[in-house]
Amino acid sequence: MGRPARFLGPSPEPIAPVSYTDRLAMTQSQDILMHALIPSARNRPSEDPIFAIHGAALARAAKGEDVIDASLGTLMDEDGGLSVMPTVIRALAQVNPAKAAAYAPIAGERGFNQAVVQEVFGPAGLAQDSLCVATAGGTGALHHAVVNFLERGESLLTTDYYWGPYSTIADQAGRGVQTFRMFNAERRFDLAALEQGLHELAGRQERILLILNFPCHNPTGYSLGGAEWRDVVQILRGVDRSKPMAVVLDLAYAKFGAPGTDAWVHHIADLAQDIPILAAWSASKSFAQYGARIGGLVVAHGDAEERTRIGNALSYTCRGTWSNCNHLGMLAITELLSHPELRASVDRDRDALLSMLGERVEIFNREAVQHGLHYPRYEGGFFVTIFTSDPIQTAQRCQADGVFVVPIRGAVRVALCATPKAQVARLVASLASGVQGLQGAIQ
Numbered sequence: 001m002g003r004p005a006r007f008l009g010p011s012p013e014p015i016a017p018v019s020y021t022d023r024l025a026m027t028q029s030q031d032i033l034m035h036a037l038i039p040s041a042r043n044r045p046s047e048d049p050i051f052a053i054h055g056a057a058l059a060r061a062a063k064g065e066d067v068i069d070a071s072l073g074t075l076m077d078e079d080g081g082l083s084v085m086p087t088v089i090r091a092l093a094q095v096n097p098a099k100a101a102a103y104a105p106i107a108g109e110r111g112f113n114q115a116v117v118q119e120v121f122g123p124a125g126l127a128q129d130s131l132c133v134a135t136a137g138g139t140g141a142l143h144h145a146v147v148n149f150l151e152r153g154e155s156l157l158t159t160d161y162y163w164g165p166y167s168t169i170a171d172q173a174g175r176g177v178q179t180f181r182m183f184n185a186e187r188r189f190d191l192a193a194l195e196q197g198l199h200e201l202a203g204r205q206e207r208i209l210l211i212l213n214f215p216c217h218n219p220t221g222y223s224l225g226g227a228e229w230r231d232v233v234q235i236l237r238g239v240d241r242s243k244p245m246a247v248v249l250d251l252a253y254a255k256f257g258a259p260g261t262d263a264w265v266h267h268i269a270d271l272a273q274d275i276p277i278l279a280a281w282s283a284s285k286s287f288a289q290y291g292a293r294i295g296g297l298v299v300a301h302g303d304a305e306e307r308t309r310i311g312n313a314l315s316y317t318c319r320g321t322w323s324n325c326n327h328l329g330m331l332a333i334t335e336l337l338s339h340p341e342l343r344a345s346v347d348r349d350r351d352a353l354l355s356m357l358g359e360r361v362e363i364f365n366r367e368a369v370q371h372g373l374h375y376p377r378y379e380g381g382f383f384v385t386i387f388t389s390d391p392i393q394t395a396q397r398c399q400a401d402g403v404f405v406v407p408i409r410g411a412v413r414v415a416l417c418a419t420p421k422a423q424v425a426r427l428v429a430s431l432a433s434g435v436q437g438l439q440g441a442i443q
């Protein structure tokens with residue numbers, strides 16, 4: 001490996017909390033006089049581990065080596081360039097510059113918020129019971145959910161494979177992360193573990209915030225099927241009602257799921273009468289505008305008064321976090337979501353990207369089955385994970401072949417979104433030799 005992989009899993013070791021008395025003692029020590037940074041901020045890692053692996057791939061490519069960089073979660077075209085949607089570029093260029101230069105409203109443009117509500121909850125007839133605030137990408141939406149639906153010291157609940165920044169967001173805000181086992185022995189979603197996780201957390205803290213990243217979970221690529229959604233909803237209905245609960249659907253990759261995966265909203269719709277259903281919506285992947293930082297936290301809830309309180313709380317958090325978001329992007333995305341012609345055109349752009357990704361997924365599945373790789377059901381989305389008992393060794397062996405994947409706990413994450421079709425067979429062959437002699441553990 002060109003550079004040691006420091007990323008050992010989606011759940012990095014939390015930095016040990018420092019008590020008030022310890023802090024006081026440190027303030028009085030000589031040591032603190034030399035450091036203005038608070039103790040918990042002093043040993044932050046300097047580099048995001050995935051970007052470090054990507055950097056190592058770029059360095060090897062710069063030396064003329066033919067590398068496969070399956071590390072980053074951005075959709076690349078077959079020539080290795082960033083995939084963009086031409087209609088989105090046109091819409092950005094057509095925004096009135098004077099409007100774009102002005103501040104956006106704190107909670108987002110009204111038209112934008114309505115369009116995102118319609119996009120997310122419209123298909124289930126929930127739009128009139130929903131609100132949205134504009135956020136800096138899906139990351140901002142997740143942040144707002146964590147700081148408004150959990151008290152300090154409480155933990156969010158999610159699957160044991162999860163996007164690393166959930167921990168960063170929670171840690172930074174003085175909240176924690178509690179996980180439940182994602183896969184059972186059949187490599188299917190572990191419903192019993194979800195139920196137990198909810199039950200245990202309800203016994204330990206005053207409220208529950210569950211984050212589910214479906215369709216197209218990062219890092220595993222897994223999407224829940226219809227029967228799994230029905231079971232999840234039943235489990236959620238069974239949770240002790242004396243503890244308030246909110247559920248977040250992280251929709252970062254939802255537009256890239258296999259046909260039918262968007263049916264989640266119909267399964268979950270009824271729940272919104274009793275439980276706030278939050279959706280962390282993002283234009284980063286769905287409009288291939290990662291840098292525009294456009295997103296929204298959409299909340300469906302049957303109680304109008306509670307909805308107003310939630311809207312006010314989220315708006316307050318916008319003001320106290322970033323004030324307001326990128327106006328240019330918000331205006332362009334509003335047009336793309338609400339004008340039928342533009343919408344049809346951008347859908348065609350996305351469909352082209354979907355079929356490009358779909359071809360890669362198909363080749364991957366064919367090759368991976370032939371090589372006997374162990375991985376969960378994978379029908380679409382940017383990533384898949386290959387289970388291995390020694391992720392570091394697997395990633396190192398792959399790097400020796402010029403193939404860059406991300407080691408996480410119990411697996412390596414493979415970004416098919418960044419791997420051209422012609423390279424998928426080589427990628428799978430490298431993964432197969434990377435796991436040879438090692439056990440393909442479930443987790």
Ligand SMILES: Cc1ncc(COP(=O)(O)O)c(C=O)c1O
Nearest residue numbers: 137138139163218250252282284
């Ligand atoms: C699972 C997951 N959720 C949310 C996000 C948020 O992305 P953004 O803030 O760019 O919308 C990402 C981005 O990589 C992600 O992988």
